[in-house]
Amino acid sequence: MTITLTSDRPARHSRAVMFACDGVYAAYAFHAAAQIAALCPDRDFDICLVSSEERLEAPPGLERHGFRLCHVTAPGLFDGLRLDAGRTPVVYLRLALPAAFAGDYARLLYLDADVFIQGGDFAALMGVDLGPHFVGAVRDNTQWRTPGRRAEQFKRLGLPATRYFNAGVMLIDVGGWNGSGLLDRCVALGRANREVMIRHDQNLLNSVLAGGWAELSPVWNWQYTWASRMFEAMADANVVHFIGPKKPWKHDGGEIPLRFRRAYRGFLAEHFPDAPQVGPDGAPPMGNAAFLRRSLVKHLVSAGRMSDYLARFPDELTVIA
Numbered sequence: 001m002t003i004t005l006t007s008d009r010p011a012r013h014s015r016a017v018m019f020a021c022d023g024v025y026a027a028y029a030f031h032a033a034a035q036i037a038a039l040c041p042d043r044d045f046d047i048c049l050v051s052s053e054e055r056l057e058a059p060p061g062l063e064r065h066g067f068r069l070c071h072v073t074a075p076g077l078f079d080g081l082r083l084d085a086g087r088t089p090v091v092y093l094r095l096a097l098p099a100a101f102a103g104d105y106a107r108l109l110y111l112d113a114d115v116f117i118q119g120g121d122f123a124a125l126m127g128v129d130l131g132p133h134f135v136g137a138v139r140d141n142t143q144w145r146t147p148g149r150r151a152e153q154f155k156r157l158g159l160p161a162t163r164y165f166n167a168g169v170m171l172i173d174v175g176g177w178n179g180s181g182l183l184d185r186c187v188a189l190g191r192a193n194r195e196v197m198i199r200h201d202q203n204l205l206n207s208v209l210a211g212g213w214a215e216l217s218p219v220w221n222w223q224y225t226w227a228s229r230m231f232e233a234m235a236d237a238n239v240v241h242f243i244g245p246k247k248p249w250k251h252d253g254g255e256i257p258l259r260f261r262r263a264y265r266g267f268l269a270e271h272f273p274d275a276p277q278v279g280p281d282g283a284p285p286m287g288n289a290a291f292l293r294r295s296l297v298k299h300l301v302s303a304g305r306m307s308d309y310l311a312r313f314p315d316e317l318t319v320i321a
Helices: 025-039 089-100 122-126 152-157 174-179 182-192 201-209 229-235 258-271 289-311
Strands: 004-007 015-020 046-051 068-073 107-111 115-117 135-139 165-173 214-216 239-241
Touching: 015 025, 015 089, 015 122, 025 046, 025 115, 025 258, 046 089, 068 089, 089 107, 089 165, 089 174, 089 182, 089 201, 107 122, 152 201, 165 174, 165 201, 165 214, 165 239, 174 182, 182 201, 229 289
Parallel strands: 015 046, 015 107, 046 068, 135 214
Antiparallel strands: 004 068, 107 165, 115 239, 135 165
16 A cells, blocks of 8 residues: 655644545635634644645735645545545545655644534543543534434445534544555445445445544534434534535535535635536525525424534534544
8 A cells, every 4th residue: 555645845734634535626715724724823733735636826916815625645545445436545644644644743623624613622522531542523413413313324335323424524543544554444344345335435434433533512513414414503513514415515405504604605706716616696595485494494303412412512523423
């Protein structure tokens, strides 16, 4: 296995916030990275954007943030793993990041590109105690109200029910990840069970770790669905994660608050004028009465269980090991 790392500058700190992005998603990763940079101007961690296909360049106006632009390749590493139609092996790139950056960082905070940063003490998060584990993450939203639910991937592999995380935000202890051989174990599992695997590396990680990870507060990965978006305003989430196909830069059907769409529109117009732009606002959420009724009913019915889930985290830095 050969993993190659090149970058436009050396590491400055021992910890890093990291995005893995290629193609059009690079613009959205830059958006989230710029939000973190503005939130943490005196940060003691690097902000890295990593590609595996074309090399990234910071557009005019963003150079001041000092992002570290990296290029990671791992030829053949993910051969034999399942891919959805239209996907490339880049969807597995985050599995290789701890190995690629082992000589630079002790801890990584990985984030997907489709996140919106609203607040939070990122430096404090990166220093929390993960107990005996080397991965900290937030439960997948399918287990927020029903924590005992058996993940579909576990059913397909004949694994027992246990907690299951969304891999869009992961706090990683690099030494522990690499020392456990997690990368090789995930690849081996994926190749051996290609026909029953779903959702790419998220299911590989959950199946190998089998509940052996530290649980973070959902404010660090608020998975924005029709059943959770109203609770987000009450929970004051630090990181909003637009899971699923409806993203604010392309959805205009009135299911996502327009403030998100407008933020992306302004950012892309200023820094990525040659990229696909965000169109007119479209329908406001209050104009989609059918969706609003359905969402309100779901929130009403699940309020008690959501309250119980959130009560497990008295503050944003609570970790359940």
